Amino acid sequence: MIDETGCIKAIGQGSEDALEQLYNHYCDRVFNTIISYTKNEEDAEELLQDVFVTIYNTASNFQFNSSVSTWIYRIVVNKSLDFLRKKNSQKRSGIFTSLYVKDSSEIKYESPDFVHPGVKLENKEDAQQLFKAIDSLSENQKTAFILTQVEGLPQKEVAEIMKQSRKSVESLVQRAKASLRKELEKLYPERGK
Template sequence: MTEKELVKKLQQADQLTFKYFVDQYQNKVLNTCWGFVKNSSEAEDLTQEVFIEIFESIQGFKHESRLSTYVYRIAVNKSLDYIRKQKRQKRWGNFLSIMGWSDSSEMPDIPTWEHPGITLENKERASILIKQVETLPEKQRVAFTLHKIEGLPYQEIAEVMQVTLASVESLIFRANQSLRKKLQHYYNQDF
């Protein structure tokens, strides 16, 4: 089945095609969401939200990009929206705590992350790297995550982020430079 045929059947709300589509993209979407939120449970919830949005919005897909780019764009946007919402809730909770209106023990913790592909001996190193990636500016973090964790080529990252290829190259270069500085004493290898 070609991509155009797949999209056409999805637009016709064909249930078997949608199940096939979910089977094909589920792990990619889950890994993308996990790459941003670092929490398996939240990544699973976001993955469901991504597929719900695709089901509801596929009618508007115009073949201006590849279907995979469309899927990644939705996954990245859902993940970033989730992160922004968590940060707003945390800031509001901190404000309430300062004002004495709420017990700070009610504040949500920063989510822990567990990736099944990381071996025990690499968890400490990976944890340090993940924490430093989280400190990058949003666009650098998105480009870096899509390239290094998802393995997307620069051109597809440009399409997902809706920026130029040169912008992606620059974002990844700056992310690498920043991470090298921050992690110089932990790692002796290039990223």
């Protein structure tokens, strides 16, 4: 266990050792959260670095109004959602470009057979379908679902990360589950019975 508050204070004063300590403590969890959004290891690794660069650059401004983990997850979620917005914008412009320009350079999309690193081999196909269905959720539902159901964070912490009430997070998770249930029942009608 590390002294997270001490780490942030030291990072705020430029300590790379403290950043390394914080990175080693959080990197796996942060990576798993990011890859739940990006579904691409290269993009997730790039965003992981971006998150810790942001932590290094902004640690001196951290007010300790929330826990360190809440602050880190807020950075992770914001970076991930920004990445998705940018990627979706590139996809749209890529579609228009390819309509008018032959042999346009390809835009790299996420792998259609993405499997979250924490999924067991025998559940691989189901996980692929689940993550495709998760992509259809609104940003808030996706974030609430990923943080509570995939990453296992308590709703109270997710509420702080999302700057929403606990009831709102609970409602988002319920709506996300209902949407996912409908989406997955289309793919697996025999399982709904």
